[in-house]
Amino acid sequence: xxxxxxxxxxxxxxxxxxxxxxxxxxxxxxxxxxxxxxxxxxxxxxxxxxxxxxxxxxxxxxxxxxxxxxxxxxxxxxxxxxxxxxxxxxxxxxxxxxxxxxxxxxxxxxxxxxxxxxxxxxxxxxxxxxxxxxxxxxxxxxxxxxxxxxxxxxxxxxxxxxxxxxxxxxxxxxxxxxxxxxxxxxxxxxxxxxxxxxxxxxxxxxxxxxxxxxxxxxxxxxxxxxxxxxxxxxxxxxxxxxxxxxxxxxxxxxxxxxxxxxxxxxxxxxxxxxxxxxxxxxxxxxxxxxxxxxxxxxxxxxxxxxxxxxxxxxxxxxxxxxxxxxxxxxxxxxxxxxxxxxxxxxxxxxxxxxxxxxxxxxxxxxxxxxxxxxxxxxxxxxxxxxxxxxxxxxxxxxxxxxxxxxxxxxxxxxxxxxxxxxxxxxxxxxxxxxxxxxxxxxxxxxxxxxxxxxxxxxxxxxxxxxxxxxxxxxxxxxxxx
Amino acid sequence: xxxxxxxxxxxxxxxxxxxxxxxxxxxxxxxxxxxxxxxxxxxxxxxxxxxxxxxxxxxxxxxxxxxxxxxxxxxxxxxxxxxxxxxxxxxxxxxxxxxxxxxxxxxxxxxxxxxxxxxxxxxxxxxxxxxxxxxxxxxxxxxxxxxxxxxxxxxxxxxxxxxxxxxxxxxxxxxxxxxxxxxxxxxxxxxxxxxxxxxxxxxxxxxxxxxxxxxxxxxxxxxxxxxxxxxxxxxxxxxxxxxxxxxxxxxxxxxxxxxxxxxxxxxxxxxxxxxxxxxxxxxxxxxxxxxxxxxxxxxxxxxxxxxx
Numbered sequence: 001x002x003x004x005x006x007x008x009x010x011x012x013x014x015x016x017x018x019x020x021x022x023x024x025x026x027x028x029x030x031x032x033x034x035x036x037x038x039x040x041x042x043x044x045x046x047x048x049x050x051x052x053x054x055x056x057x058x059x060x061x062x063x064x065x066x067x068x069x070x071x072x073x074x075x076x077x078x079x080x081x082x083x084x085x086x087x088x089x090x091x092x093x094x095x096x097x098x099x100x101x102x103x104x105x106x107x108x109x110x111x112x113x114x115x116x117x118x119x120x121x122x123x124x125x126x127x128x129x130x131x132x133x134x135x136x137x138x139x140x141x142x143x144x145x146x147x148x149x150x151x152x153x154x155x156x157x158x159x160x161x162x163x164x165x166x167x168x169x170x171x172x173x174x175x176x177x178x179x180x181x182x183x184x185x186x187x188x189x190x191x192x193x194x195x196x197x198x199x200x201x202x203x204x205x206x207x208x209x210x211x212x213x214x215x216x217x218x219x220x221x222x223x224x225x226x227x228x229x230x231x232x233x234x235x236x237x238x239x240x241x242x243x244x245x246x247x248x249x250x251x252x253x254x255x256x257x258x259x260x261x262x263x264x265x266x267x268x269x270x271x272x273x274x275x276x277x278x279x280x281x282x283x284x285x286x287x288x289x290x291x292x293x294x295x296x297x298x299x300x301x302x303x304x305x306x307x308x309x310x311x312x313x314x315x316x317x318x319x320x321x322x323x324x325x326x327x328x329x330x331x332x333x334x335x336x337x338x339x340x341x342x343x344x345x346x347x348x349x350x351x352x353x354x355x356x357x358x359x360x361x362x363x364x365x366x367x368x369x370x371x372x373x374x375x376x377x378x379x380x381x382x383x384x385x386x387x388x389x390x391x392x393x394x395x396x397x398x399x400x401x402x403x404x405x406x407x408x409x410x411x412x413x414x415x416x417x418x419x420x421x422x423x424x425x426x427x428x429x430x431x432x433x434x435x436x437x438x439x440x441x442x443x444x445x446x447x448x449x450x451x452x453x454x455x456x457x458x459x460x461x462x463x464x465x466x467x468x469x470x471x472x473x474x475x476x477x478x479x480x481x
Numbered sequence: 482x483x484x485x486x487x488x489x490x491x492x493x494x495x496x497x498x499x500x501x502x503x504x505x506x507x508x509x510x511x512x513x514x515x516x517x518x519x520x521x522x523x524x525x526x527x528x529x530x531x532x533x534x535x536x537x538x539x540x541x542x543x544x545x546x547x548x549x550x551x552x553x554x555x556x557x558x559x560x561x562x563x564x565x566x567x568x569x570x571x572x573x574x575x576x577x578x579x580x581x582x583x584x585x586x587x588x589x590x591x592x593x594x595x596x597x598x599x600x601x602x603x604x605x606x607x608x609x610x611x612x613x614x615x616x617x618x619x620x621x622x623x624x625x626x627x628x629x630x631x632x633x634x635x636x637x638x639x640x641x642x643x644x645x646x647x648x649x650x651x652x653x654x655x656x657x658x659x660x661x662x663x664x665x666x667x668x669x670x671x672x673x674x675x676x677x678x679x680x681x682x683x684x685x686x687x688x689x690x691x692x693x694x695x696x697x698x699x700x701x702x703x704x705x706x707x708x709x710x711x712x713x714x715x716x717x718x719x720x721x722x723x724x725x726x727x728x729x730x731x732x733x734x735x736x737x738x739x740x741x742x743x744x745x746x747x748x749x750x751x752x753x754x755x756x757x758x759x760x761x762x763x764x765x766x767x768x769x770x771x772x773x774x775x776x777x778x779x780x781x782x783x784x785x786x787x788x789x
Contacts, residue, residue: 126629142621142622144770144771144772145770237747240747241744241745241747242744244740244741244743244744244747245741245744248737248738248740248741248743248744248750249735249736249737249738249740249741249758250737250757250758251752251756251757256747258747413746428785432781432783437781438779438780438781438782439781439782439783439784440781440782440783440784441783441784442783442784442785443785443786444632444784444785444786447628447630447632447784449626449628449629449630449634451626451627451628451629451634452626452628452634452636452782452784453626453636453780453782454782455780457641457779457781458721458746458747459746459747461747462747462749464780467626467636467782468624469622469636469780472775477770479770480763480764480767480768480769480770481754481763481769481770481772481773
């Protein structure tokens with residue numbers, strides 16, 4: 001039987017120019033950091049893309065001072081309408097240079113170009129566009145009387161959606177009149193550094209956005225800095241707790257978007273092929289490097305075998321490989337460290353007795369790769385059912401009744417997201433009420449929008465990003481408390 | 482002719498709808514405040530002996546958390562209309578017992594009868610104010626999100642769960658009501674450490690709650706030493722949030738340490754009012770904003786595709 005293979009369809013990388021080395025973006029210009037420079041690599045090839053400065057504690061202090069000065073002398077004095085116009089400019093610049101950003105994101109992160117091109121960048125621009133309009137309307141946002149900015153905001157973002165997380169953080173902060181010191185993740189700093197150029201092209205006043213690169217120590221310096229008024233963090237629950245502990249007893253505020261172990265629940269009356277697509281989108285989107293990934297599939301016992309069969313058939317068609325290829329579905333794991341973590345957890349799953357399955361797929365010889373993987377025969381006590389793996393690994397658990405599905409879904413310290421698949425409307429609404437999760441996708445999964453608040457219950461963190469709710473973390477209001 | 486010998490009340494805890502003594506068997510003497518004096522919980526309520534209050538222990542606090550957890554799903558599932566009526570009922574029953582409360586608040590806080598009466602009236606009115614919020618809050622803080630795609634997308638608030646509350650040290654009733662009502666109106670249940678030196682109006686409030694259709698376990702009241710119980714509640718893994726308002730003026734209580742302990746399970750923390758490390762008790766006479774309600778809410782957003 002003839003097979004119809006996809007011809008290679010590589011996106012051109014000529015649209016981006018990557019410098020040999022990058023400094024820190026402080027007070028509107030690039031200058032060298034005083035820490036130890038580090039390399040950022042393409043996880044699909046292990047090629048070194050650039051050398052990046054590490055911000056020392058003194059560098060972070062410079063950035064905070066620049067942000068404070070910009071806050072007091074310029075940004076907090078600007079009218080909301082003018083702040084908004086800067087944000088509109090940024091949104092437009094991002095749209096104009098979207099392809100460049102998408103290619104750079106894929107090179108630095110390893111995600112498929114079709115995702116960076118069709119999801120990350122359009123959404124990042126949309127976040128700036130959405131928040132631009134809020135800047136002069138904050139008194140109508142129902143946040144309380146006389147909303148005022150918080151001040152200087154320290155923002156620490158992860159490597160899974162580098163540019164999108166930057167937009168989630170920077171856009172609301174600026175719209176509300178705050179200034180920013182942002183630290184991108186150490187494995188994916190390049191799009192944030194390119195964003196610095198956007199700030200320059202937009203003539204954003206110097207110091208309003210400062211970008212400092214580095215790893216945990218740089219982040220810690222931001223969190224501990226006494227002149228930072230608020231921390232916005234997306235990352236692991238472990239680090240989130242550390243931040244909460246560090247700022248305890250101060251007046252520093254925090255919003256934390258942390259880990260998850262979402263249950264994607266499929267009932268026997270679901271539209272099965274749609275559910276299969278939703279499951280794939282839920283756990284294999286972005287290599288499963290998604291805090292709200294549907295990493296636990298709860299399937300009603302009567303349809304378990306049928307669903308697993310359909311899922312296996314579907315997974316056999318997933319194209320794993322060159323992230324720059326426009327046909328690629330599953331790209332590279334972001335780093336050697338993350339690959340080791342995923343590999344270890346999968347070994348744990350096997351050792352605990354769950355049954356592992358992956359489609360036949362050839363993985364590139366260089367770079368960091370992991371085949372899409374499902375575990376059947378998983379029990380609630382298995383670590384692969386409890387711990388966040390943050391990779392393309394799905395744990396399948398069965399249930400018999402809706403009540404059992406709820407109990408199993410909620411049996412986790414996390415509470416970020418959940419999925420429900422059934423054609424029965426009343427069951428969707430009942431389930432949605434019962435699930436302790438901040439985002440519930442019914443008959444869909446992994447949808448995001450700037451107008452839609454995102455954030456978790458329980459140990460998935462606190463605060464919301466996006467929508468009217470997302471503004472709350474960036475304003476203080478008058479009135480009796 | 483001799484005066485009638487008064488029948489005095491035993492002041493007990495309020496846990497799970499019942500009025501137990503402390504499992505520890507301990508009690509402590511409660512004294513009246515000097516007239517118009519502020520107290521600290523180091524014991525400057527040095528007036529006449531009023532009563533012995535139960536001195537709740539860490540085990541009582543844990544029992545109270547168990548009771549609050551048990552009551553929480555049912556209370557959250559009650560309709561907002563129903564919760565609003567229950568809160569209004571508290572105001573009704575409180576009004577009927579206002580004379581007793583005025584006496585107790587006057588003694589506890591060193592106020593004139595007139596000032597105590599004003600404070601009690603304000604406390605009753607605060608229940609009425611919050612009662613009305615029960616079936617309005619979701620519309621005010623939730624709503625439809627106009628996402629760029631064929632989806633129905635809606636955000637609505639839900640109660641955080643079990644909330645530990647350090648009640649204010651100074652304002653024994655108005656302050657107490659002002660921290661409890663906003664927490665329970667949305668469907669949370671709570672474990673309250675009352676004012677250490679001024680606990681008696683809280684016990685009477687417990688009796689009012691018990692006869693106001695508030696289900697047992699929704700509000701649990703612990704009298705005793707704030708510094709003894711607060712760390713256990715702050716680090717308790719089955720408590721979802723903590724209100725540190727009553728850390729102001731509480732002796733041997735560091736709100737920063739409590740906040741750090743609360744990070745164990747990422748409790749939602751409401752810090753005490755004040756600047757920097759200083760904690761001050763708010764002016765409870767002012768009409769509050771929504772933050773005492775919204776600090777103990779979670780926003781849930783639900784998506785569903787639209788199609789034919």
